[in-house]
Amino acid sequence: VTASERLVVIGGDAAGMSAASTAKKLRGDALDVVALERGDWTSYSACGIPYWVAGDIGSVHDLVARSAHEHRDMGIGVRLRTEAVEIDLDSGHVQTSAGERIGFDQLMIATGAEPIRPDLPGIDAEGILGIQTLGDGERFLAQLTGRRKPRSAVVVGGGYIGVEMAEACVRRGLRTTLVDMAVQPMRSLDPELGAQVADAMRGMGIDVRTQVGVHEFLADDSGAVRAVVTDSGELPADVVVLALGVRPRSEVARQAGLRVGISGGLRTSADMSCDGHVGIWAAGDVVESWDRLRQKWVHVPLGTHANKQGRIAGLGIAGERARFQGVLGTAVTKVCDLEIARTGLSEADAAAEGIEVVAATIETTTRAGYYPGATTMTVKMVADRRTRRMLGAQIVGREGAAHRIDTCAMALWNPTTVDELVLTDLAYAPPFSSVWDPVQVAARAVAAALD
């Protein structure tokens, strides 16, 4: 059978390959799918890199959900180590780094994001790495096990990737310092919860320095990094992790004339087609997403969105209609055994949006207080002063704490007042919860503060 149509996919990870496999499953031989990936891997878990670097995961292959070989078995023409360098929308061609021009009827752009590299003196020294792809993870591990036998690491930036990588470095036996300009790591949390994260990091031996800026990187005679110059002095660093956030890797798409928003992320309709272009799709870290609470476009580079958006694009490519429903800012991570989760607006976010809120922070236990293994957890909840609608929550605590954020996310997805949340039918038995679920204890505290 000769395919009547060709889809070219740029970027072979979560968004790109979700779209490719969804469309291929639905269209079969009628759709020729060519996927271009400039790295060595397809459908991998970047999210797993910190745990691989820490030594929890034995092999890079464990992080690959579906290899190029497996995709080819499904009829998808994956080309590794092939970069798309130019898109010609008028003639429908992609130019590759290998000098090839590949024609397309439909195009899927899933080039992801790239770590921000600040323009500071010495930034190009060897051993200063952003962590984004499995290739970056391999390079970082090569540094750790290489000839130089690093003893110290500096992580610049205390977002979740910085926090996870700092833990990985310390578990690898490196003297590890994390520096951040903010008053605390994890600035997506309000300060009192962020302080608990900083304490947990210090407890595992990480030197956490907040309100500290980085000025310069110093290299030794061989060009390898040896120190980071900061507001709080010169910090020894045989390796440096840049964790200052990411920006959409949208250059090739932008040059082709596709529309981007303020973050540089591509603008799409809810069906993930690029604004004003039929048959041109984009998803994942390269796009902006619609924030359901703030009612504006935001760049939220998370795997959970990349997979959903990629699947929706794949359905659209196959002629079915599906719509991405937006994001809330739900996220979860851990440092040591401290679980950290958030959704919706923090108090600081609400202030930035000019929304008047009431917030309450409570301490409770992960299980009934008398049940073995019960540990404390903190829940902060934020609600609209006028409507009593729950607008956001943050949770920090030990085992079993974090996933309760999903209850809060559902209560945001379908607008819910704190009063309704208090009376929602949630599960209870002593091994799992206190008799009032921690989320409901927080909702009660907010309701009381609103009265």
Ligand SMILES: Cc1cc2nc3c(=O)[nH]c(=O)nc-3n(C[C@H](O)[C@H](O)[C@H](O)COP(=O)(O)OP(=O)(O)OC[C@H]3O[C@@H](n4cnc5c(N)ncnc54)[C@H](O)[C@@H]3O)c2cc1C
């Ligand atoms: C350390 C780390 C931890 C994370 N942890 C979590 C987590 O716990 N939970 C969560 O939800 N998310 C997490 N994420 C985010 C998640 O990994 C990303 O949101 C997700 O991978 C985005 O998928 P994507 O397909 O849009 O982009 P990417 O995964 O970045 O894939 C894009 C691909 O495109 C390729 N590419 C780029 N340009 C070109 C080109 N011109 N030609 C050919 N190929 C190209 C790249 O090589 C890359 O493989 C984490 C990310 C990192 C780095």
